[in-house]
Amino acid sequence: MEPILEIPIIARGRVIMPGDDAVQFRGRGGADFRQADPHKHIHDLVLGDTAKLRDLHDTPMLEIIDLLVELGKRLRLDDNELLQQSFALALKAGGLAEPILRGVYDALPHMFERCMMIGLVDKTIGLDYIDGWVPGSGPYGNVSIRAVGTRQLHITAGNVPVVAAMTVARAGLTKSDILIKSPSNDPLTANAIARTLIDLAPDHPVTKHIAVAYWKGGDEIMDSQIVRTSRIDKITAWGGMSSVRHIQKFLQPGIDLTALNPKYSMSMIGRDTFASEAAMDEAAIGLATLAGFYNQTACANTRLVYVESDTDDASLERLAELGRRMVAAYGLLPPLLSVPFTTPNRELEAEMAAVALEDDFYHVEGDTLNGGFVVSKFNDRVEFFDKLNNRVVNFVPVDDLTDVLKWCDDTTQTVGIYPENIRPRILDAFALAGIQRLVSLAGGDPMTVYANSHHMPPGSPHDGIEPMRRSVRWVVDMRPADQGAALEIAAE
Amino acid sequence: MTISLLPDNPGAWTYRRFEDLYAIPREERETLQLEAVRINFAKLRNRIPALRKLADRQGVEAIDKLEDVLPVCFDHRVLKNYPIQIIENRDFARLTGWLDKLTAHDLTRVDLTGVTTIEQWLRRLEAYGMLVTYSSGTTGKLSFVPRSYDELGPWKYHFFSVNRASSGVDPWTTKLPTFFPGYRGGYQTMLKMMSLFNVEMAGGEEHYHTLYDTHIPADLMALSGRLQAAEDKGEVMNLGLDPALLEQRQQMLAQGRSREGDMEAWFGKLIREYRGQRVKIGGTFADLYRVARAGLDKGMTCEFAPGSILQGGGGMKGYKDAPADWEDQVKTFFGVEHLGNQYGFSECIGNAPLCDHGYFHFLPYTIPLLMDAAGEALPREGVQKGRLVLVDPIPTSYWGGFTSGDEVTMHWEEDCPCGWGGPRASKAIRRFAENEGGDDKITCAGSQAAYNEFMEFVAGEA
Numbered sequence: 001m002e003p004i005l006e007i008p009i010i011a012r013g014r015v016i017m018p019g020d021d022a023v024q025f026r027g028r029g030g031a032d033f034r035q036a037d038p039h040k041h042i043h044d045l046v047l048g049d050t051a052k053l054r055d056l057h058d059t060p061m062l063e064i065i066d067l068l069v070e071l072g073k074r075l076r077l078d079d080n081e082l083l084q085q086s087f088a089l090a091l092k093a094g095g096l097a098e099p100i101l102r103g104v105y106d107a108l109p110h111m112f113e114r115c116m117m118i119g120l121v122d123k124t125i126g127l128d129y130i131d132g133w134v135p136g137s138g139p140y141g142n143v144s145i146r147a148v149g150t151r152q153l154h155i156t157a158g159n160v161p162v163v164a165a166m167t168v169a170r171a172g173l174t175k176s177d178i179l180i181k182s183p184s185n186d187p188l189t190a191n192a193i194a195r196t197l198i199d200l201a202p203d204h205p206v207t208k209h210i211a212v213a214y215w216k217g218g219d220e221i222m223d224s225q226i227v228r229t230s231r232i233d234k235i236t237a238w239g240g241m242s243s244v245r246h247i248q249k250f251l252q253p254g255i256d257l258t259a260l261n262p263k264y265s266m267s268m269i270g271r272d273t274f275a276s277e278a279a280m281d282e283a284a285i286g287l288a289t290l291a292g293f294y295n296q297t298a299c300a301n302t303r304l305v306y307v308e309s310d311t312d313d314a315s316l317e318r319l320a321e322l323g324r325r326m327v328a329a330y331g332l333l334p335p336l337l338s339v340p341f342t343t344p345n346r347e348l349e350a351e352m353a354a355v356a357l358e359d360d361f362y363h364v365e366g367d368t369l370n371g372g373f374v375v376s377k378f379n380d381r382v383e384f385f386d387k388l389n390n391r392v393v394n395f396v397p398v399d400d401l402t403d404v405l406k407w408c409d410d411t412t413q414t415v416g417i418y419p420e421n422i423r424p425r426i427l428d429a430f431a432l433a434g435i436q437r438l439v440s441l442a443g444g445d446p447m448t449v450y451a452n453s454h455h456m457p458p459g460s461p462h463d464g465i466e467p468m469r470r471s472v473r474w475v476v477d478m479r480p481a482d483q484g485a486a487l488e489i490a491a492e
Numbered sequence: 493m494t495i496s497l498l499p500d501n502p503g504a505w506t507y508r509r510f511e512d513l514y515a516i517p518r519e520e521r522e523t524l525q526l527e528a529v530r531i532n533f534a535k536l537r538n539r540i541p542a543l544r545k546l547a548d549r550q551g552v553e554a555i556d557k558l559e560d561v562l563p564v565c566f567d568h569r570v571l572k573n574y575p576i577q578i579i580e581n582r583d584f585a586r587l588t589g590w591l592d593k594l595t596a597h598d599l600t601r602v603d604l605t606g607v608t609t610i611e612q613w614l615r616r617l618e619a620y621g622m623l624v625t626y627s628s629g630t631t632g633k634l635s636f637v638p639r640s641y642d643e644l645g646p647w648k649y650h651f652f653s654v655n656r657a658s659s660g661v662d663p664w665t666t667k668l669p670t671f672f673p674g675y676r677g678g679y680q681t682m683l684k685m686m687s688l689f690n691v692e693m694a695g696g697e698e699h700y701h702t703l704y705d706t707h708i709p710a711d712l713m714a715l716s717g718r719l720q721a722a723e724d725k726g727e728v729m730n731l732g733l734d735p736a737l738l739e740q741r742q743q744m745l746a747q748g749r750s751r752e753g754d755m756e757a758w759f760g761k762l763i764r765e766y767r768g769q770r771v772k773i774g775g776t777f778a779d780l781y782r783v784a785r786a787g788l789d790k791g792m793t794c795e796f797a798p799g800s801i802l803q804g805g806g807g808m809k810g811y812k813d814a815p816a817d818w819e820d821q822v823k824t825f826f827g828v829e830h831l832g833n834q835y836g837f838s839e840c841i842g843n844a845p846l847c848d849h850g851y852f853h854f855l856p857y858t859i860p861l862l863m864d865a866a867g868e869a870l871p872r873e874g875v876q877k878g879r880l881v882l883v884d885p886i887p888t889s890y891w892g893g894f895t896s897g898d899e900v901t902m903h904w905e906e907d908c909p910c911g912w913g914g915p916r917a918s919k920a921i922r923r924f925a926e927n928e929g930g931d932d933k934i935t936c937a938g939s940q941a942a943y944n945e946f947m948e949f950v951a952g953e954a
Binding site for chain 2: 346350351353354355356357358359360361376378379380383
């Protein structure tokens, strides 16, 4: 019998521990947990009076960033007991192997680095816009614009701490009041970060505008009480419409929804790859990295590989050879990025076994422990492409890479390509088709490929949008034209 | 009294009364079943190409004990492991080549001249000697059961027998006018069984009443996903489909929208016409409850003659938040004493009737086995919960071992108070989900697993 976790509600600087009237919830993959009844704390969770945002509104951004930098320093797994609990639970949930998960937690403090956060605000909002009214230029000097904080509900998901940390950071960086609805499979991380912040600066305006609680998805009383234009301005939902399935009936004009949909990613291999052994090896390492990092649990992981190739036996054998080299290259990935699985994925293995019987159409190698691949012997992906996990990918021959456009849409996030000379002929066509990021498989070693596909400047778009820019309110202050002109002169 | 059955010909067991079949002592039955599976596997192992490939891969040459059959049972996906592109391109030569690996019949000799639709293809196969039916899952992809005329006799005898078991009325001798609130004709498994068996049970076409006189063409079901995508892009005409098929699609969509009203009107008319007569009502429980609820709301109940029967299926799939007493409401409205029910899958001939104590009892010619999440056999004793495998030793033209996606609780001790023997399954049957409640993924990944988990999470089922 697992011990029952005691989880507080975080209510704007206050930690409300579960008392005698607490409610018990069923956790997933980890342990069950108890929390104070959220129905009795609705007023602690929402901010009805927007005037109360004034303290945060008047705090300079650099002061907020100073605080978040200090917070980041305290989010080290080795000396933060609350994070250690969250880590232990995530490990028990079994989504990621220990070395990978540790790497993810170790990266947390870096999310709070000063230059990162300044870059993030400046790129997506503008430091001057978040701290004050910015007048227009020339004849529009009388028109000023300011980015103003909002009241946000974040429906978070997943068992990695990145989402919770990102959400807390964005609260401060947008000078907004946030309510985080924790997922049942990770009720601890957002809590741990918020409590670390309370310990650090109990009375800081950022601390006073963060609330964290769990309530059951589909709890109509909670949803109807919280999702009101008088209480919430913006909702960010991880997982797309499914995550707002229950609250959608309460959505109305005045509440802006950002749905971060589930995403798929893929790679494309040009014909020239087969011109030399060296090129094939380089492509294979690139594929192993993009398919293998985080053990293929992320949205940016390659699951499908479209290859410019004919479908005669010799060409298909070259595809299989590329697959073998990719599986071999999984062994080159450092444990921080990828490790073999310890339990098989039976569902996927059943799918693989079923198509393996059909060798007129498919060629299957490998398994769900060490990774593997399915070669389609014709121009179409396997129908279970959305179940591809455990470092198993599907190689699909196509006559021309532009044939792949028909499989691209808003759910196609990251596209890895090889060799680089195919980039000019695909970039714009695929951008129009819906893809959100084009990266390179080149580099020849996993850390280079990983770095090339992950190191973006702060404030880069996420899934094709700029969530920070969307989560503030852009307010216009228009003065009479002559006053604006006068102000401009005065400023000079 | 015990009856004599030969293991060489399990099809002939279906000719016997179900009471006598249930009464065979367990030890005797299991010996007979093992021998029947052993003989059937030996006969088919090298005759069915897909079975030979699987058996070679698993290194299974012969069956010595029942559990030996598990590694050579087809996963239910095998009956649809052709590429969907074949259907989209209407490449019936390749589809026939695919099916050929699942049957002992030589399909290379089927004349495919002029075949442009799945419906035509299935008709051509039937003319040749096959009785291929299809079912469609949530993805719309059709799975084809490679049955043939070789199995027709036992299939029919079993079906008549199991209907007598679950209704108490012998369809060989008592013909009851039948109402079925659905489609008519075609090769979808249930509809094909209706044409083959239920119409005769009703006493002829004129006594078999369906809501619609037609059915959804298999081509439309198979292409539903593709058609929707093409429609979104304004490319439907580029698919090169027969305009008549597209026209039919529009009709089907319109029919779907008016279905609930059509059903009420249709049932209302039959209820008036057949007042005072003995009838049989069939359909999914969700539809039957819908009709019952609408009738009860108007203060109506049916006044059929005593001895009328109701055979439902499909559970309450398609009806959300049914009240706890929905079964009583259905009985009250239709005026029947009990709800007949059966459990099985279209791959296997011998579905199991529901007894008065709420269990599905398997007949000797359907051999259930349970596996755990790792695919290991669970013991055939006491009460066990696991993934259901059914081995059907009747077929002579295809291999009858199938692994389902259902999680079932089996009671192996033959102590059901209803008096029927045989292993029995509890009524609560659901999809088998491995590692339920755990194995969380980062949910930004658009994989089906992650997506489903997230759905469950937000649906509050977590």
